[in-house]
Amino acid sequence: MNWLSAEGYWLSRLVFQRALGAVYLVAFLSAANQFRALIGERGLLPAPRYLHRTSFRRAPSLFHLHYSDRFYAAVAWTGVVVSAALVLGLGDGLPLAAHLAVWALLWALYLSIVHVGQVWYGFGWESLLCEVGFLAIFLGPSDVAPPLLVLVALWWVLFRLEFGAGLIKLRGDRCWRDLTCLYYHHETQPMPNPLSSYFHHLPRWAHRAEAAANHVTQLVVPFLLFLPQPMRGAAAVVIIVTQGWLVLSGNFAWLNAITMVIATTAVGDGLWGVVLPVAPPDQLSQPAWFQVVAVLLAVVVVALSYWPVRNLLSRQQLMNYSFNPLNLVNSYGAFGSVTRIRHEIVLEGTTDPAPGPDTEWREYEFKGKPGDVRRRPPQLAPYHLRLDWLMWFAALSPSYGQPWFPVLMNRLLENDPAVLKLLRSNPFPDAPPAHVRALLYRYRFTDRRERRASGAWWHRTLVGEYPW
Structure with missing residues (x-):
């Protein structure tokens, strides 16, 4: 043969x-x-x-x-x-x-x-x-x-x-x-x-x-x-x-x-x-x-x-679906729909026991997803930052963040070492924050003129608090 x-x-x-x-x-x-x-x-x-x-x-x-x-x-x-x-x-x-x-x-x-x-x-x-x-x-x-x-x-x-x-x-x-x-x-x-x-x-x-x-x-x-x-x-x-x-x-x-x-x-x-x-x-x-x-x-x-x-x-084509438990001979696909506006969830914490209008909130920075507007997006692939990716989905709809997102916020209140290892920086290295919150921002790339003037790669506008 x-x-x-x-x-x-x-x-x-x-x-x-x-x-x-x-x-x-x-x-x-x-x-x-x-x-x-x-x-x-x-x-x-x-x-x-x-x-x-x-x-x-x-x-x-x-x-x-x-x-x-x-x-x-x-x-x-x-x-x-x-x-x-x-x-x-x-x-x-x-x-x-x-x-x-x-x-x-x-x-x-x-x-x-x-x-x-x-x-x-x-x-x-x-x-x-x-x-x-x-x-x-x-x-x-x-x-x-x-x-x-x-x-x-x-x-x-x-x-x-x-x-x-x-x-x-x-x-x-x-x-x-x-x-x-x-x-x-x-x-x-x-x-x-x-x-x-x-x-x-x-x-x-x-x-x-x-x-x-x-x-x-x-x-x-x-x-x-x-x-x-x-x-x-x-x-x-x-x-x-x-x-x-x-x-x-x-x-x-x-x-x-x-x-x-x-x-x-x-x-x-x-x-x-x-x-x-x-x-x-x-x-x-x-x-x-x-x-x-x-x-x-x-x-x-x-x-x-x-x-x-x-x-x-089929007209109801499934994207990225496995038909058997061994994940053999699957269906694939990517970006059947494209979002027009970029939203990002920004996590913040404070040591203030009773937050008010004058409270100082400090941001948690992720390794891959946009946060600090002056930080250039990093090269990560083929490495996969799983939490960063799921944060993108959670920004599309709070339903994507259930049930893990509330647990994430509670772990930040504990300064959990394993969770903090997934992040780029911890703004509370000495003691955990008293309160944490999630804010939703709209992000867009700056153009050449804006980048020369500000040094920022992103421009962001606050949308409001993120419900979790």
């Missing part, structure tokens, strides 16, 4: 495995550094409480066997170490079965984390990493021929990711159809980066060109992934370049990074050989049992594809 081997994709697999290991590394680091405040035993949404009311069948996770903050930390840091080893290529020399087991371990560890993460892990790139991580188990080490069916399954992921995002835009906000969404998006996106202001101030014809190019990349180019080379490789390069543009314009955790990682599998060794001084070995083969496993995997993917395909064809 030589047709099960993918000739001309040995380097593509090598690049993919190294790059996916790097994405896993960032994901596990994010989990290890933030979990205590978010889902720890005294977290804003404690995992033990969630596990008590959720079955293993609904949310498969190692933490159903046991949960403690120490055990969670061990799981997360094990993921960090294993993924770092794979980035360094230490898994290449493993026997085939051991290689599969190492990648399966990473997938099981991260799936376990996602399934206790609750709203903090309710993003499309979480289920995407789970799906891609599962397929990566079956790619095999460098001394085995790349399995064609697994590569096709990865191209199918990339197709659904791009095409689903394109359809959700066409079916969603009218501004995507009249090419005006990017008049607002760079300013109102969840987490602007250092270049977002410059992108926002591009001329409107450039914004319309961005939107039109996005439609072509997401609605036309994905079909080329299933054509022979060089069309497949050209499609992959277009997707990689487009995702690179998104990396430059905003912070979207590892969504853009993992999309580029998947696209590397479609580039082909002909293009990779131009930039990588590595010669693929001659005459690689596959054990018969490995070929059987690849065929069975393909059957599973085809069977599970019924629901996402039906979703793609």
